[in-house]
Amino acid sequence: MEISLVSGNGITPIPNSQSPLTCSCFPFLPFPFSATAVRPFKNSKFTVFATTTVELNETRNWQRNVPPKSSKIVSLRNKTRQSAILDVQESSDLDSALSRSGGKLKAQDLNVILRHFGKLNRWKELSQLFAWMQQNEKTNIASYSGYIKFVGKSLDPMKALDIYNSIKDELTRNNVSVCNSLLDCLVKNGKFERCLNMFHQMKQAGLKPDIVTYSTLLVGCAKVKDGYSKATELVRELKYHGLQMDSVIYGTLLSVCASNNQCQEAERYFMEMKSEGYSPNVFHYSSLINAYSVDGNYTKADELIQEMKSGGLVLNKVILTTLLKVYVRGGLFEKSRELINKLDKLGYAEDEMPYCILMDGLVKAGKVTEAKTLFDEMKNKNVKTDGYAYSIMISGFCRGGLLQDAKQLASSYEAKYDRYDIVILNTMLCAYCRAGEMDNVMKMLKKVDESAISPDWNTFHILIRYFCKEKLYILAYHTLDDMHKKGHQPEEELCSSLIHYLGKTGAHAEAFSVYNILKYSKRTMCSALHEKILHILVAGRLLKDAYIIIKDNAGSISQSATQKFAVSFMKSGNINLVNDVIKAIHSSGCKIDQKLFHMAISRYVEDSEKKDLLLQLLKWMPGQGYSVDSSTRNLILKKSHLYGCQIVAELLSKQQVVSKTKSRQTRTK
């Protein structure tokens, strides 16, 4: 493997990342990858749901059974438009079809085609069509809300934002469907912060939010930290605007509570909902049971199950699976096992989820063997798997230090399935890294690169740890840099150990770069790190950078480290900064000793062009209580003809006054 050419001393340069043969996810990796077909691992829930919605609406329209307009002319025109729609929709050359038939179409006809492309995930044609509609001024509100929705579905929230921001017409921009469409797009793509900002901006511009708007925003709260308090705020706001809470909003709220560990608040909303006359359905119950799973509160979960039964509700697959989660979290493994059997009898254990829940619990309780037994049992039953079960077991083995088992299971997954997503990839990567299987690590990275999967925070961490373990510090550095550029914040501990190794192996500039990455991605960092990087910079003769460290972090650097830096700087630092460095050291509370002054002044007298700097220093010294000693004084006097005898004499005599005062003070002490 070429990678082993990068030696452990951390100095061998990495092949040029511009090379067309490198990996696009990890541009610094020194092996050739070709990007092949892009195929998502799983259908997202969203895709399924959005399709269902569109189909549902169409069914509704059809059921509405609008009577046809009677006039022959109208029906003829409709026919013309209908065939024009089909022409554009089915054409293999969209542009020519549009120039041929586009003129016959109205905005609402073009919207039909827009939805058609959107439904089939034909994003390129979707944008092309919309651009044409804009150019020919054949858009209406539906075009915007529909197009933004589909751009969101195509996972391009930034483009959706651009489109929204480019809307000039105020009525369109403040239209509630257009706004809801954009907000939903941001939520679905994990840009909740942005979504809230947008929401405030929209309100200021004149949007009148409706219940859909709040519902959309509340869904986002379930996915973020601190989502609960934001949800509370939103609920207060919607009530203030006179909007009515409904059953689904309560459902969303309960799920927000469950995912934010707000068990008591979930109970409160559940009660409130009941008192407003809504009877809870399976969604409400499953969210509340899920909230109980956090603490494994099986007593309360069982009570809810009883309540459902007496209310005549059917215990469906999700309810029973959620109940299993409660039992597992509560450590009731026997009872969990019985519940799985029950699920199996009901035909609810056809996919791997219930097994996964129990296996995960067992593994986390240190019962890896029991988990493996269940895993084998599941496989013998030919239960469908998407890789979850494998990743639970593989990481379980890793956690238990059973690296050979982990590796074996990983390769058996590879042999049987050719489907990957980020979690299974990370798990396998981790297993191979822990087992030290370089070739397999590379194979996994190649998989990442060949698929549409983008490496996440975890991927980078696993890799960086591994490269450090293998003493490939420069490679670890490049990975960290890439991680940072892709917007992930690396952990401080990882950075600090990498800084340590890079420093030790002579990669001083890289160490400094890691320090800066940490500094700019975190508000606080361990203060000992400043001193650590200072030592590295001094060792690497990166004295100007070291000076900045001293200046910015005076409080957290020891006197001895400062002193060491100062000596180095006086010896070989940039002469034009010598005075600045002396001042910085002084103001950091460190006394400047005679040796330093002597070194600085020796450098000045060697270079007659630095006369002004010398005079400046001599002028500054007495004000701070410093004076030169006799040997330094002689050094200056030898060259005083260069500086003007008069000035030098004056400056030195001022210093003598200082030194006399000082020695007198010392004596009286």
Added chain:
DNA sequence: ATAGGGTTAG
């Protein structure tokens, strides 16, 4: 005539 919504697994 366009927007939206709740439950389980790594």
